[in-house]
Amino acid sequence: MSAIVQFENVGLRYGLDSETLSDVSFSLSSGGFYFLTGASGAGKTSLLKLLYLAQRPSRGVIRLFGEDVVTLPRKRLPGFRRRIGVVFQDFRLVPHLSAYDNIALPLRVSGMEEGEIDAPVVEMLNWVGLGDRGQARPATLSGGEQQRVAIARAVIGRPEILVADEPTGNVDADMARRLMTLFEALNRLGTTIVVATHDLPLIAQVSGAQMMRLDKGRLADPTGTLRYPPQSQSKPQGNA
Template sequence: MANIVQFENVGLRYGHGEETLSDVSFTLAGGAFYFLTGASGAGKTSLLKLLYLAQRPTRGAIRLFGEDAVTLPRGRLPGFRRRIGVVFQDFRLVPHLSSFDNIALPLRVSGVPEGDIEAPVREMLAWVGLEGKADARPPTLSGGEQQRVAIARAVIGRPEILVADEPTGNVDPDMAERLLHLFESLNRLGTTVVVATHDFHLLGRIPDAHMMRLDKGRLHDPTGSLRHPASGR
């Protein structure tokens, strides 16, 4: 599988403090599944921000889809970001919009004709098990339901990469496993999936997943060899 992401000696510093990320190097292969692990404060969210182009590195090189992402002109950022789906830790749903309209939002922003929106949004609602919640607004949904709306919104545009930041942190174990199965299903369709988590109980659920571990801003077990989460092979 071709590499679609490459980080080389990437460093990230906020303000004048110490580096949040130091000398981070790894590659992501198209169509693979990755777990990014590490304790709270290890730098997982910062690394993901670099990956979905919400932040530029202080130093180092990042190549995304074969192009230099560090020097990418600002005008080209929206096009690149549409190729990356993001599930945020705090969901970031629009509270006054229905589940249907939250999921449809990326399509409308991209200029998809209104007549072409109904079918894919209904498909996504069914995919995440929320067919009966199309008209419900986020404040009336449970945490797990809100998370599933956020996932459907992230993947409605069929992204080449899906990035999920602690997607199971606000749900019970049964829902966490269900969400993970949704990511696995998307991965089987060819999307590269990166799930950041500190929940080590999930790591054995995807036998072929690659593992990356952050510790105090430095990457250990950089991707390059396949490691089984349970055995460490």
């Protein structure tokens, strides 16, 4: 499989502080499923921001879809971002829009005809267990319900890359597994999945997924060295 993401000696520094990420190099294959782990403060969210083009690195090279995005003209960035679905840790739902309209937003932005929007949005609402909450606004939804709306919005357009920051942190174990099954189904359709999580037992349930671990801003384990068999609940080795 060809590389859809390449990082080469990437560093990220905020202001005059020490580097948040240092000498990060890895390659993600198109159609792969990847987990990003590490302690709080290890740099997971910062790495994801680089992936979905919310942040430029302080140094190094990042290639997405075969192009160097560090030197990419800003006017081309929106086109690249539309190819990437993002599930934010803080949801970022539009407060004055209903759950239905939040999920429909990417389809409307892409120019889909209004008559073609209803069926996929209703299907997605039902899939995440919110079929009866389509007209509810975010303020009336629980944290877990908001998370499910955010996930549905991120995946409805079948992005080429899906980036998710702790997507199961506000749902129960059954819903977490259901959402991960959705990610797996999207992955089978060809989407490259990158999930940041602390939930190692959840990782163990995804067959064939690969894991990267950040330790104080550095990549501790090269991509692909740790694989988890389906349904295995054993403690991962080498990641204490």
